[in-house]
Amino acid sequence: MATGRxxxxxxxxxxxxxxxxxxxxxxxxxxxxxxxxxVPTVSSEELAAAAGVNSAKLRKDFSYLGSYxxxxxxxxxxxxxxxxxxxxxxxQDWPVVIVGIxxxxxxxxxxxxxxxxxxxxxALIDADPAMAGKPVAGMPVQHTDELEKIIEENGVSIGVxxxxxxxxxxxxxxxxxxxxxxxxxxxxxxxxxxxGVDVRxxxxxxxxxxxxFHEQRKAGDAEAAAAALLPPAAxxxxxxxxxxxxxxxxxxxxxxx
Amino acid sequence: MATGRxxxxxxxxxxxxxxxxxxxxxxxxxxxxxxxxxVPTVSSEELAAAAGVNSAKLRKDFSYLGSYxxxxxxxxxxxxxxxxxxxxxxxQDWPVVIVGIxxxxxxxxxxxxxxxxxxxxxALIDADPAMAGKPVAGMPVQHTDELEKIIEENGVSIGVxxxxxxxxxxxxxxxxxxxxxxxxxxxxxxxxxxxGVDVRxxxxxxxxxxxxFHEQRKAGDAEAAAAALLPPAAxxxxxxxxxxxxxxxxxxxxxxx
DNA sequence: CCATCTTTGTGCACGCGTTCACAAAGACAT
DNA sequence: ATGTCTTTGTGAACGCGTGCACAAAGATGG
Numbered sequence: 001m002a003t004g005r006x007x008x009x010x011x012x013x014x015x016x017x018x019x020x021x022x023x024x025x026x027x028x029x030x031x032x033x034x035x036x037x038x039v040p041t042v043s044s045e046e047l048a049a050a051a052g053v054n055s056a057k058l059r060k061d062f063s064y065l066g067s068y069x070x071x072x073x074x075x076x077x078x079x080x081x082x083x084x085x086x087x088x089x090x091x092q093d094w095p096v097v098i099v100g101i102x103x104x105x106x107x108x109x110x111x112x113x114x115x116x117x118x119x120x121x122x123a124l125i126d127a128d129p130a131m132a133g134k135p136v137a138g139m140p141v142q143h144t145d146e147l148e149k150i151i152e153e154n155g156v157s158i159g160v161x162x163x164x165x166x167x168x169x170x171x172x173x174x175x176x177x178x179x180x181x182x183x184x185x186x187x188x189x190x191x192x193x194x195x196g197v198d199v200r201x202x203x204x205x206x207x208x209x210x211x212x213f214h215e216q217r218k219a220g221d222a223e224a225a226a227a228a229l230l231p232p233a234a235x236x237x238x239x240x241x242x243x244x245x246x247x248x249x250x251x252x253x254x255x256x257x
Numbered sequence: 258m259a260t261g262r263x264x265x266x267x268x269x270x271x272x273x274x275x276x277x278x279x280x281x282x283x284x285x286x287x288x289x290x291x292x293x294x295x296v297p298t299v300s301s302e303e304l305a306a307a308a309g310v311n312s313a314k315l316r317k318d319f320s321y322l323g324s325y326x327x328x329x330x331x332x333x334x335x336x337x338x339x340x341x342x343x344x345x346x347x348x349q350d351w352p353v354v355i356v357g358i359x360x361x362x363x364x365x366x367x368x369x370x371x372x373x374x375x376x377x378x379x380a381l382i383d384a385d386p387a388m389a390g391k392p393v394a395g396m397p398v399q400h401t402d403e404l405e406k407i408i409e410e411n412g413v414s415i416g417v418x419x420x421x422x423x424x425x426x427x428x429x430x431x432x433x434x435x436x437x438x439x440x441x442x443x444x445x446x447x448x449x450x451x452x453g454v455d456v457r458x459x460x461x462x463x464x465x466x467x468x469x470f471h472e473q474r475k476a477g478d479a480e481a482a483a484a485a486l487l488p489p490a491a492x493x494x495x496x497x498x499x500x501x502x503x504x505x506x507x508x509x510x511x512x513x514x
Numbered sequence: 515c516c517a518t519c520t521t522t523g524t525g526c527a528c529g530c531g532t533t534c535a536c537a538a539a540g541a542c543a544t
Numbered sequence: 545a546t547g548t549c550t551t552t553g554t555g556a557a558c559g560c561g562t563g564c565a566c567a568a569a570g571a572t573g574g
Contacts, residue, residue, distance in 0.1 A: 019531060025466040029445065043551065052447040056533060056554095063553055071539045071552045088466050089473030096465070103364035110360045113445060113462035118469070157472055158465070181475060182468040184461075188286065188370060190309040198471045200464050204441075205370035207457050208353070208415070209282040209345050211439040212375070214455045215414055216346030218438060276561060300521065313524095313563055320523055328522040328569045 016087070020061040026051045027058065028084045034077050043074035095122035095154045097180075099171050100163030101131055101141050104186055108162060109137035122154040127167065144174075151178040158182045165189045172199075273344070277318045283308045284315070285341045291334050300331035352379035352411045354437075356428050357420030358388055358398050361443055365419060366394035379411040384424065401431075408435040415439045422446045429456075 030050040034042055044062075048055035062068060062075070068083055069075045085091055096114065098105050101124050108114065109124055124141045126132070132143045142150065150156070159175040161168050161183060168187035175183065176197055185191055185201040193199055287307040291299055301319075305312035319325060319332070322344055326332045342348055353371065355362050358381050365371065366381055381393055384401045391398050399407065407413070416432040418425050418440060425444035432440065433454055442448055442458040450456055 017531070021470050022463075022467055024470070025460075025463040026447070028466075030447075044553095045551085050447070052449075054533070056535090057531085059551090059553060060532085067553070069552050070541085072541045072550045074551070087470070089469040090466065092473075094465075094469055094472070103367045107360035107364040108461065111461060113460075114465070117462060117466065119462075119465050158468055182472050184464050184468060190283070190287075190307070192309075196475070198468055200468060202459055202461070202464060203282075204365065204368060204459070205374060205376075206279075206282040207441055207459060208351075208371070208376050209285075209347065209374065210279055211415055211441060211455055211457060212346040212351055213278050213281070213344070215351070215439050216349075218453070274561075301523095302521085311563065313565090314561085316521090316523060317562085324523070326522055327571085329520045329571045331521070 016064045020064055021088075023051070023053065023057075023061055024084050024088055026053070027061070028081065028088070028090075031077055031081045031084070035081055039077055041070075041074045041076055044069070047075070090118045092118060094119050094158055095156045096120065096158045096160060097123045097125055097147075097150060097154075097156050097175075098160045098162060099125045099144075099147070099175070100161060100167070100187075101126040101136055102162065102164075105162035106136050108160060108186075109139065119158075122156055123150045125150065127163075147174055148178040151175070151180060156180060158184070160184045160186070161191075162186045273321045277321055278345075280308070280310065280314075280318055281341050281345055283310070284318070285338065285345070285347075288334055288338045288341070292338055296334055298327075298331045298333055301326070304332065347375045349375060351376050351415055352413045353377065353415045353417060354380045354382055354404075354407060354411075354413050354432075355417045355419060356382045356401075356404070356432070357418060357424070357444075358383040358393055359419065359421075362417075362419035363393050365417060365443075366396065376415075379413055380407045382407065384420070401428075404431055405435040408432065408437060413437060415441070417441045417443070418448075419443045 027047065030047055031042070033050070034047075044055045044059045048058040051058065059069075062080075065083055065087055068080055096119050098108055098121060101109065105124070105126070109121060114121055121137070121139065123146075124136055124139055125144055125147055126141050127144045129143060131141045134141050151159075157180055159172075159180040159182070161171055161175075163171055165187045168185060168189045169191060172183055172185070172191045172193060176193060181196065182198045183191065183193070183200070185199055186203075188203055188205055191199050191201070284304065287304055288299070290307070291304075301312045301316045305315040308315065316326075319337075322340055325337055325340055353376050355365055355378060358366065362381070362383070366378060371378055378394070378396065380403075381396055381398045382401055382404055383389070383398050386400060388398045389400045408416075414437055416429075416437040416439070418428055418432075420428055422444045425442060425446045426448060429440055429442070429448045429450060433450060438453065439455045440448065440450070440457070442456055443460075445460055445462055448456050448458075
């Protein structure tokens with residue numbers, strides 16, 4: 001997957017382990033799909049398969065919420081949907097602001113996943129005066145000057161940062177000063193935030209690098225294992241590596257982020 | 258942060274812990290910034306601060322790569338940049354295909370973070386015939402029919418899925434059949450993949466839900482602290498009642514993803 | 515060459531998360 | 545009622561990751 005957690009100092013929130021919280025949305029999605037198909041109950045085994053986790057883990061996760069299952073039968077889908085939604089705080093409306101309406105910010109504004117599940121885009125904010133007033137996802141972009149006013153008037157507590165890396169820290173500081181206490185950061189920077197503010201980061205570049213590491217390992221293993229018996233993918237990867245550009249192989253092909 | 262890992266069965270790759278691998282790109286970014294400012298050496302303390310981690314953790318991470326530091330001095334920035342790049346496999350070129358050129362796919366295609374660090378967008382692929390040939394990020398979109406050919410001709414081993422949820426599983430199967438062994442999945446679905454294929458997922462909706470959980474907890478804590486010390490059961494009942502929106506309070510306010 | 519000072523590298527202990535395996539609980543049939 | 549069968553809920557063991565704290569290593573100055 002593509003993100004890591006930030007600043008969660010092992011503070012188990014209300015007795016529910018952080019790892020469990022991170023999986024609840026996964027369960028919720030699977031349960032919602034079952035609910036749409038009018039499936040009344042589901043066993044831990046089935047649901048675990050749908051969510052891609054171990055069934056024992058799922059049962060233990062649910063046990064933190066309470067005993068909502070029936071032995072010999074399974075879990076009531078509708079009831080569980082409600083319980084998880086409530087636990088995650090999705091029974092209320094969360095106004096969200098998106099700061100930085102470039103390619104990514106615009107894509108986020110158009111993303112359906114925001115609108116569903118209780119998240120409402122309260123405003124789109126950009127520092128470029130030329131963007132002000134332009135409609136994106138059926139909503140006029142507002143200038144950064146309005147940031148504090150928007151947050152206070154709408155009671156926004158969650159902010160999404162989709163600005164360039166250079167602006168992210170400053171934006172986060174303004175968001176926090178205005179009352180935001182949770183930030184989803186798409187900018188490739190480590191945000192420095194005060195105690196009590198939650199930051200989660202989504203970093204495409206980092207995810208790719210992690211994949212590259214494993215990819216390289218696979219290729220290397222395959223190579224070392226046998227020159228013969230190469231699986232097709234590894235063989236092609238090796239070829240691609242051999243096709244490397246330029247004979248000057250000693251300078252790392254790394255560029256600034 | 259905004260991602261979770263998938264299907265990493267505690268298989269410590271080449272002796273480097275997965276948690277360390279996930280941090281290497283972070284260090285690399287901080288080091289690259291130092292390198293641009295022509296800083297020759299850096300201590301574990303300084304670098305850890307820049308990367309937002311504990312200095313002991315950083316030193317232990319580096320110790321898995323080898324002993325690249327000098328006691329009393331610190332780490333040589335350029336050398337470390339090279340070593341980490343090599344370890345992550347960034348000294349070679351990784352051709353990548355992006356499947357699903359909607360808002361998000363287009364944003365990804367335009368994202369600078371791909372072009373840098375050895376990742377090269379080899380092709381943009383979409384199932385919509387109307388998209389075929391249209392230029393996105395200076396590159397013509399190709400139709401899904403060409404998927405297998407593109408992957409094989411370019412030796413692509415990393416695929417990015419930015420399609421709607423419904424198409425993701427099928428796309429992943431085609432990618433894998435054609436030789437892709439690492440997938441970065443932006444679609445809100447759990448991909449079912451065979452052994453040996455790495456999947457990382459980026460799920461905006463899940464990240465927001467996790468933030469909402471903590472946000473609710475903060476609000477709840479403040480409330481509970483302010484109000485008289487109600488027993489947990491009573492408090493949860495009160496919350497449930499307060500959280501009901503509208504008069505039709507028995508239907509959970511959750512929508513399909 | 516020796517003393518001092520800085521900073522690395524790591525042994526160790528602790529806590530979280532995962533998984534196994536099983537007893538308890540309930541449904542269902544007879 | 546009673547027995548059987550299914551599935552939950554959880555005790556316990558294990559392994560990974562984290563962070564402390566310190567000894568070893570080297571630089572630097574006299």
